[in-house]
Amino acid sequence: MQHSSVISSHKAVTITFSNYGLPNKVLQAVEYELPQPGLGEVTLKLIAAPINPADLNQIEGTFASKPEFSKRFGCSEAVAVPGNEGVFEVIALGKADSNELSLGDWVIPKTASFGTWATFKNAKVCDLISLGKPNGLTPLQAATIAVNPLAAYRMLKDFVELERGDWFIVNGGNSGVCRLSVQLAKLWGVKSISVIRDDGNLGEVKQELHALGADHVITEEQLAGSSIERDVNEWTQGKMCKLALNSVGGKSSANIACQLADKGTIVTYGDMSKKPVEIPASLYIYKDIVSRGFWVTKWKKDNPKDFEQLIQSVAAMFREKKLKLTAVASVDLLDVEKVRSDELLSLFKSSIAKKGKNVIVVK
Amino acid sequence: MQHSSVISSHKAVTITFSNYGLPNKVLQAVEYELPQPGLGEVTLKLIAAPINPADLNQIEGTFASKPEFSKRFGCSEAVAVPGNEGVFEVIALGKADSNELSLGDWVIPKTASFGTWATFKNAKVCDLISLGKPNGLTPLQAATIAVNPLAAYRMLKDFVELERGDWFIVNGGNSGVCRLSVQLAKLWGVKSISVIRDDGNLGEVKQELHALGADHVITEEQLAGSSIERDVNEWTQGKMCKLALNSVGGKSSANIACQLADKGTIVTYGDMSKKPVEIPASLYIYKDIVSRGFWVTKWKKDNPKDFEQLIQSVAAMFREKKLKLTAVASVDLLDVEKVRSDELLSLFKSSIAKKGKNVIVVK
Numbered sequence: 001m002q003h004s005s006v007i008s009s010h011k012a013v014t015i016t017f018s019n020y021g022l023p024n025k026v027l028q029a030v031e032y033e034l035p036q037p038g039l040g041e042v043t044l045k046l047i048a049a050p051i052n053p054a055d056l057n058q059i060e061g062t063f064a065s066k067p068e069f070s071k072r073f074g075c076s077e078a079v080a081v082p083g084n085e086g087v088f089e090v091i092a093l094g095k096a097d098s099n100e101l102s103l104g105d106w107v108i109p110k111t112a113s114f115g116t117w118a119t120f121k122n123a124k125v126c127d128l129i130s131l132g133k134p135n136g137l138t139p140l141q142a143a144t145i146a147v148n149p150l151a152a153y154r155m156l157k158d159f160v161e162l163e164r165g166d167w168f169i170v171n172g173g174n175s176g177v178c179r180l181s182v183q184l185a186k187l188w189g190v191k192s193i194s195v196i197r198d199d200g201n202l203g204e205v206k207q208e209l210h211a212l213g214a215d216h217v218i219t220e221e222q223l224a225g226s227s228i229e230r231d232v233n234e235w236t237q238g239k240m241c242k243l244a245l246n247s248v249g250g251k252s253s254a255n256i257a258c259q260l261a262d263k264g265t266i267v268t269y270g271d272m273s274k275k276p277v278e279i280p281a282s283l284y285i286y287k288d289i290v291s292r293g294f295w296v297t298k299w300k301k302d303n304p305k306d307f308e309q310l311i312q313s314v315a316a317m318f319r320e321k322k323l324k325l326t327a328v329a330s331v332d333l334l335d336v337e338k339v340r341s342d343e344l345l346s347l348f349k350s351s352i353a354k355k356g357k358n359v360i361v362v363k
Numbered sequence: 364m365q366h367s368s369v370i371s372s373h374k375a376v377t378i379t380f381s382n383y384g385l386p387n388k389v390l391q392a393v394e395y396e397l398p399q400p401g402l403g404e405v406t407l408k409l410i411a412a413p414i415n416p417a418d419l420n421q422i423e424g425t426f427a428s429k430p431e432f433s434k435r436f437g438c439s440e441a442v443a444v445p446g447n448e449g450v451f452e453v454i455a456l457g458k459a460d461s462n463e464l465s466l467g468d469w470v471i472p473k474t475a476s477f478g479t480w481a482t483f484k485n486a487k488v489c490d491l492i493s494l495g496k497p498n499g500l501t502p503l504q505a506a507t508i509a510v511n512p513l514a515a516y517r518m519l520k521d522f523v524e525l526e527r528g529d530w531f532i533v534n535g536g537n538s539g540v541c542r543l544s545v546q547l548a549k550l551w552g553v554k555s556i557s558v559i560r561d562d563g564n565l566g567e568v569k570q571e572l573h574a575l576g577a578d579h580v581i582t583e584e585q586l587a588g589s590s591i592e593r594d595v596n597e598w599t600q601g602k603m604c605k606l607a608l609n610s611v612g613g614k615s616s617a618n619i620a621c622q623l624a625d626k627g628t629i630v631t632y633g634d635m636s637k638k639p640v641e642i643p644a645s646l647y648i649y650k651d652i653v654s655r656g657f658w659v660t661k662w663k664k665d666n667p668k669d670f671e672q673l674i675q676s677v678a679a680m681f682r683e684k685k686l687k688l689t690a691v692a693s694v695d696l697l698d699v700e701k702v703r704s705d706e707l708l709s710l711f712k713s714s715i716a717k718k719g720k721n722v723i724v725v726k
Binding site: 064249254267268269270271276277278279280281282283284285286287288289290291292293294295298 | 427612617630631632633634639640641642643644645646647648649650651652653654655656657658661
């Protein structure tokens with residue numbers, strides 16, 4: 001059993017917002033003295049926190065999972081702390097009747113709306129999942145372990161039975177979820193077709209995706225072309241795809257659905273095109289395909305035990321280098337102990353303005 | 364056991380086509396002497412044959428279920444006989460080792476592509492379902508029993524569990540399937556919202572649908588309006604709809620899907636708008652709705668025993684006047700014994716040109 005350790009109090013800096021709106025308009029930052037951890041609590045130091053589209057939607061007020069607003073940090077208005085994902089190090093233990101956590105352990109939040117955009121914070125042990133000591137796990141891997149790898153894993157497992165040699169197709173093929181899905185598929189002997197947008201660096205992206213394990217990489221234009229059904233038929237030796245993963249919508253969803261086998265399933269988990277999911281009626285009526293959705297936040301809430309187990313499995317895959325994290329950019333936060341509120345705010349704001357998936361990492 | 368009865372041979376007239384194309388271009392008609400029924404066969408006289416969109420699509424070559432082309436009726440080219448649905452009277456029995464059928468029985472085809480557009484024809488007993496003697500069943504009811512009532516019945520039963528007091532929503536609300544679905548729902552204590560197009564006779568259609576049992580009848584414009592979610596919430600006392608039946612597609616499918624409860628299902632069985640089924644990604648991701656399809660031809664093929672039983676149940680509902688057939692127009696074929704090929708052809712062609720669901724009925 002660990003006992004509370006007396007530590008010097010920390011100056012914490014946290015990003016907040018009091019009204020929904022455009023992140024760069026509504027975000028503020030406050031400094032405050034972090035109290036000692038209470039009973040069943042620990043004090044956490046930020047290791048890394050990603051900036052996900054879901055975080056930005058949450059600040060805009062359009063995300064289905066809402067944060068808690070309350071008067072804290074000495075603010076006169078009720079504020080919420082953004083950031084649903086991230087990894088922290090345990091730096092102090094409050095009085096607790098369990099030895100679940102040790103100093104130096106890395107932890108991630110158990111639920112959404114944890115408020116990860118803070119340099120230090122106190123949290124209840126029961127709200128955390130321990131990754132143990134890093135042991136080769138990188139800050140970027142740990143910070144992003146609970147969304148993209150889980151989404152990729154569950155979508156390949158929970159909708160159709162993919163056996164060795166079976167095929168799936170995925171659009172938005174250059175995204176984090178897709179890059180993880182083709183790697184997991186490769187580990188399991190499942191074949192993949194990744195559909196990407198031609199952003200001018202086609203050769204490079206194709207090479208990267210093939211190196212990760214993608215069997216075929218095609219552009220949205222090729223997917224929409226007249227020979228694609230013949231090609232997919234040939235690649236899959238007439239089996240077509242059992243599963244399609246859709247994060248784009250619009251015509252792209254119709255075009256990947258057309259590559260499904262009879263009774264195949266298309267799973268939507270994003271809407272990058274901001275257009276509805278379109279599927280020709282004939283695929284429903286004559287091919288009996290099924291169109292469904294997946295939301296990792298809901299899955300974690302409904303399956304807390306499986307969630308914790310899966311986090312440990314994915315962490316092990318990262319440590320054993322069976323799974324690679326790519327397409328993630330990091331932004332360094334120097335000297336977390338001494339950072340000022342205006343510095344933290346401008347770091348987050350400038351990272352939000354950048355393209356791609358950015359993760360704030362403590363040096 | 365019934366024995367073969369010797370009858371005078373019949374002059375039969377049948378509609379044929381040798382190439383796929385526009386019905387009014389490719390249809391022909393031939394007269395021929397019908398031979399005596401062979402072993403296990405019966406001779407059938409037409410009572411009534413509908414002209415369904417599926418029949419026209421089959422002639423155009425776009426229907427998934429293809430007819431058989433063969434050299435028969437003395438034609439030099441291989442021909443097919445259109446007509447997937449219809450009711451016949453048994454007028455002669457061939458040698459057979461069963462007493463399944465008697466003279467005067469009404470029968471319907473067991474499978475699609477039977478070729479019902481013929482005044483007389485021989486058929487195998489094993490390809491027929493007997494409705495017994497009419498006993499109050501009308502030619503229109505019997506001729507259309509195997510598609511619309513079955514589709515309505517199965518779609519209400521097979522996708523979600525609808526209990527008394529549960530709600531469903533259906534677009535194309537003035538169609539045959541929808542009129543049957545609201546009646547079946549009413550019988551089972553299930554509540555309905557029918558969405559119709561405003562074709563100028565709104566008051567009349569609303570009255571008809573309410574009389575059949577529809578709880579609410581709204582226009583596509585009302586469905587697309589800003590207050591509809593509040594209205595549906597109020598009507599259903601917050602339950603929203605468990606099921607949506609879609610035969611329209613495009614925006615209408617998105618709009619009925621928006622009235623679904625969490626984990627609700629939208630079933631597509633037609634595409635009147637010729638636009639893809641559109642559903643906002645958020646309904647898949649955050650409400651976990653499911654989008655599927657239904658094809659009655661496939662269901663019948665996969666469930667032959669259930670199909671025969673259901674036909675008898677629906678026939679009983681018609682005889683007991685629990686179920687009404689509406690929105691079907693009949694076209695009389697006078698003197699089926701003496702009709703000429705040019706007369707039959709012009710009757711079918713003129714009926715195809717008319718709007719609505721037409722059924723050729725023998726007087």
